[in-house]
Amino acid sequence: MTELTRISRQDLAARIAADIREGSFVNLGIGAPTLVANYLPADEEIILHTENGLLGMGPKPEEGRIDPDLINAGKQPVTALDGAAYFHHADSFGMMRGGHLDVCVLGAFQVAQNGDLANWSTGAPGAIPAVGGAMDLAIGAKDVYVMTDLLTKQGESKLVAACSYPLTGVGCVTRVYTDHAVFDVTADGFRVRETFGDNTAAQLEELTGLTLQGE
Amino acid sequence: MTELTRISRQDLAARIAADIREGSFVNLGIGAPTLVANYLPADEEIILHTENGLLGMGPKPEEGRIDPDLINAGKQPVTALDGAAYFHHADSFGMMRGGHLDVCVLGAFQVAQNGDLANWSTGAPGAIPAVGGAMDLAIGAKDVYVMTDLLTKQGESKLVAACSYPLTGVGCVTRVYTDHAVFDVTADGFRVRETFGDNTAAQLEELTGLTLQGE
Amino acid sequence: MIDKSVASVTDAVAGIEDGSTVMIGGFGRAGQPVELIDALIATGAKDLTIVNNNAGNGDTGLAALLAAGQVTKIVCSFPRQSDSWVFDGLYRDGKIELELVPQGNLAERIRAAGAGIGAFFSPTGVGTQLAEGKETREIDGRTYALEYPIKADYALISAYRADRWGNLVYRETARNFGPIMATAAATTVVQVDAMAELGSIDPEHVVTPGIFVDRVVPVGERRWVKDGVFLGGVDIEGRSLADKEVAS
């Protein structure tokens, strides 16, 4: 099998950013999804939500201007833009649970073809469980985008017929952005929305072992 | 039967005010209970709640200084004291429902000896029903005091074995201040806490037709 | 650039169709979005379900909407007031349906709709006519009745200032139902006295974040306020005392 095109994590972040419309309210999950912020167009206003109580989150502060009271959900220092608003945790998660966010971008261990998401626990014995806001985010936006490599380091597909890892949310993912291609979750399973380079749907079917709907 | 002592509505308001301790959070229901505010000691701080979104309610404004945005639950103009706080309706009723108010004072059509309160509807056919915050207030304070005449204009006791009017709340009243006497609601029914003038428990039993626990 | 301000109250209420459920903010007259209601009357939209604490005062605002025959049903806690003659007449004539909800349940049901809660157990109203037929449950020694969210197609509310992102602050007890109704409607429309520059509202002081707001229209300062300073000189209905003296 020929080597498939894989785009970099930075390019993938830029690809996701290109799909986020001006005026959207967006939550970027901890880890790789936070990269998306770097590629949002500077001349458009997109309002970032961090679930620890801030809308209108800005970039990280300058050196020497770190404010320990002003952090994101990953507990990194951030800033607040003009037009920002602070609120408490119940209000913040009401915003999510109530469906007011337009987009959230999350990482994943597995996404099933019915939209189930597994991203909080590998279920490994002895591991200390921690869920944070993952389950709230999974059900907490109009569009739930997953940002992930298509394959694990061991070469297994993260797109699966059914998740083997513990679920984060049921039927909640709307689109999966991977290094190989972009997939929509439909009533008939994954649909190839866009392939990168010369990657073909047939190659993606081979990698994932799934029947994919065409572009 | 000799004429019984009846104190005035003003004296009754003063009597209730005397039982409210400094630092209490108090909601005074629409109508006669609002008179209690006039008798709270000027040198003590008692914080009044109005369920339309204000703690630290002050007296009515001076002539010419009415602010239509600053009203109480009876839609009368009020003021806000130093130390006041505004909040929205869900927060305001959460305060009540969550049991954070120390005292509320309400009017009544009837109070039953198990503490049931009827004060929102006479159930008269054709009457337009309106409940407002009555049911929330009835269950919304640590102590629910009722302020009322003991008898209706027709001479019927408002203290009853069981309410015939539609209920506002079940088993919620803790004490009843009437023009004849003050009654506590106990597990064994009404207990005479205090009589006015020379009124006796026996006379009160005759008026109410109820067996009353002694002082 | 995000700019939620619209040019007119007509633009602000555009799209409200026959049969819509419309939340209208305010407690009595305080916080009632009178200019938006007038614009709604002008649309002629009918068969509306209105959610408000009351059912109109006098002949203006919500009362005028009822008088125009545009409302089929009202969900409220306290319709009967000294000046609710418009509602009273319609109700007695069987021309309007009433869903009477205790005020705290009304507020919490609206909040629940905005916060994605499917239903909740409330202690308010248990054992009364207003909880008849509702599912009840004893939890930790107390009895509760199950209450469902109230959501709307539109919310029309009144605030004091908005920036172009739709962040809102309110004035005194005119806040009342505005912040929760804003969360519970598919489209939230806000009238404000005046717009504020983006960044001029301290993020600590925002009461309704712009995420809940779709359209904002400035309607001019309340008669009793100038440049944000309270002036007095009005009666409780907001009528100028000077005018009144002339009239009387």
Next chain:
Amino acid sequence: MIDKSVASVTDAVAGIEDGSTVMIGGFGRAGQPVELIDALIATGAKDLTIVNNNAGNGDTGLAALLAAGQVTKIVCSFPRQSDSWVFDGLYRDGKIELELVPQGNLAERIRAAGAGIGAFFSPTGVGTQLAEGKETREIDGRTYALEYPIKADYALISAYRADRWGNLVYRETARNFGPIMATAAATTVVQVDAMAELGSIDPEHVVTPGIFVDRVVPVGERRWVKDGVFLGGVDIEGRSLADKEVAS
């Protein structure tokens, strides 16, 4: 005269007994009431159940309380962090019980306790391990799980300013769980940077009204703020950059 301020952090935490449930505010380090936690450690109260979003960072604050062996159970959403070695060790040794709650359910359950809600149907966690055994129900086409309130004997929180009535304002994202925990505890204890004169906090800006607050203790300004002005000059853990340069 009402004055909820107390003279010392020792007075502030007085009465916390063995076996108490104690909510502790903060999200990671932001808003964590470190001085109150240190005072709680000094009381030696044990068999505590702690409710917090996390399970301690580094060796200070909540982590130090765990290290002191005073905590039997922790209710939180995210115990495992890069610097949660104290919790990690206790958990692996079976010395602490963990109730893991999705963060939004944690917040809403705390809010429910404060607002007198008996239970509520939440969509979060449905179909996952964390909702196993919970009652579920389909409402309006969506499946929800029934969640119960979380209340506490004490809440220890950190705010920015308080007046003597206990009205509170917070600073930035250090607000997080403070306002809801204040409503859900029998006794709410607050540390603030400094007291504010009664009347100096605009009633429009109060985040936690004093009705929810029992005791307030001023502990001095945060290292990165002077007279209310942000200074910078610290790292994310609040350590002075100047000190760090000297140390390294």
